[in-house]
Amino acid sequence: MQKFLFDINRDPELQRQCRADLPAILKRYELSGEERGALEAGDIGLIYVLGANGQLLMHYAAFLGMPWADYLGAMRSGVTRHGPVRAGVYSMTTRLDEKVADL
Amino acid sequence: MSLVFAGICSHAPGITGRAQMADQAMREEFYRAYHGMGEALAAAQPEVLIIVAAEHFANFFMNNMPAFAVGMAGSYEGPIEDPQWLGIPRVTIPGNAPLSLRLIRDMMQTVDLSYAExxxxxxxxxxxLSFLTPRYDLPVIPVNINCQGPPLAPLHRAWALGEALRRAADSSPERIALVGTGGISHWPATPDSGRVNEPWDREFLRRWQSNDKAAMLSYTDEGTYREAGQGGFEIRTLISIAAAARGQGRVQHYRPIPIFAVGCTVATMSIGA
Structure with missing residues (x-):
């Protein structure tokens, strides 16, 4: 999943292809069903909980047109719906209802 | 010649990308200090700027992650991110490939490096760069320390990298400026973005200013992660500058600005013998 995010973040042509047919592009990557579903749905919260590195994810959120406050909110929503982050070092350390950056 | 300037500064993308969302007075005070560092750098009349940074999965990824990498290109393009998102236009920045080659050869005497054209x-x-050399006309040589994908190089190896940089600079005729960029405590790109552990930051800066090697190298990744977040791993870049400069530091600006997601830092260090 992170490899897809790494690739799309740095490749404008891949971004164009994903806008045209995301499921076809995702077939090139080794993804679990949950990862594929989250990416196809643009579910930033679930992608976050599945362990995507935030440095990759914030650019993917921007690619999806998500403003910064919505991006932070989507991750909190993901933790609310799916529980704590399952992998990586970008876990959430504050309360679910905390607004850290005054957003 | 050798080093003619050394300093450290924050690099969080919100500093430029979310500029308008910050408190105006806080933002302008920080920007003044940052531009002031650029003026001090220019006054040192460097021929090249070595910038030690912590990359964020832009070039290097987990399929082949170097602990340390040095650029060896004739020029570099940036930003790799959406320029509108970052608030910085895409430009081409000159490099200095022959100097990169000489530096890398010398540094390799003591540190195993990757290099990239x-x-x-x-x-x-x-x-x-948008603050320090806003015309993007000073040649840059990038150095990267992996602070993103554990396992990370131990702090004493970041120190060794700085020592190797200094030794290589000392053997070069060029006037070289050295800048390290990284956050201190911060939790960037997480729901905690904006959280800063100010006491932790101020203690780190105290150790950095006094160039207290033992105190800087006494941090553990476990403790840093707990107290300073995953962003705290970037202290490696700041530690390498202290090792290279061998001087005493002076903090021109430190203040957390939550929408920028970091304690906004501008500091310089004298060049010791």
Missing amino acids: EWKFDHGVMVP
Whole structure:
């Protein structure tokens, strides 16, 4: 999943292809069903909980047109719906209802 | 010649990308200090700027992650991110490939390095350059320390990298400026973005200013992660500058600005013998 995010973040042509047919592009990557579903749905919260590195994810959120406050909110929503982050070092350390950056 | 300037600064993308969302007075005070560092750098009349940064999966990824990498290109393009998102236009920045080659050869006497002739700058380099050399006309040589994908190089190896940089600079005729960029405590790109552990930051800066090697190298990744977040791993870049400069530091600006997601830092260090 992170490899897809790494690739799309740095490749404008891949971004164009994903806008045209995301499921076809995702077939090139080794993804679990949950990862594929989250990416196809643009579910930033679930992608976050599945362990995507935030440095990759914030650019993917921007690619999806998500403003910064919505991006932070989507991750909190993901933790609310799916529980704590399952992998990586970008876990959430504050309360679910905390607004850290005054957003 | 050798080093003619050394300093450290923050590089968080919000500094430029979310500029308008910050308190105006706080933002302008920080920007003044940052531009002031650029003026001090220019006054040192460097021929090249070595910038030690912590890359964010822009060029290097977990399929082949170097602990340390040095750029060896004739030029570099940046930002790799959406320029509108970062608030910095895409530009081409000159490099200095022959000097890169000489530095790398010398540094390899004590530190195993990767090197790259292709390298696109992410916010970790572009945000500092947008303040320090806003015409992007000073040749840049990027150095990267992996602070993103554990396992990370131990702090004493970041120190060794700085020592190797200094030794290589000392053997070069060029006037070289050295800048390290990274956050201190911060939790960037997480729901905690904006959280800063100010006491932790101020204690780190105290150790950095006094160039207390033992105190700087006494941090553990476990403790840093707990107290300073995953962003705290970037202290490696700041520690390498202290090792290279061998001087005493002076903090021109430190203040957390939550929408920028970091304790906004501008500091310089004298060049010791």
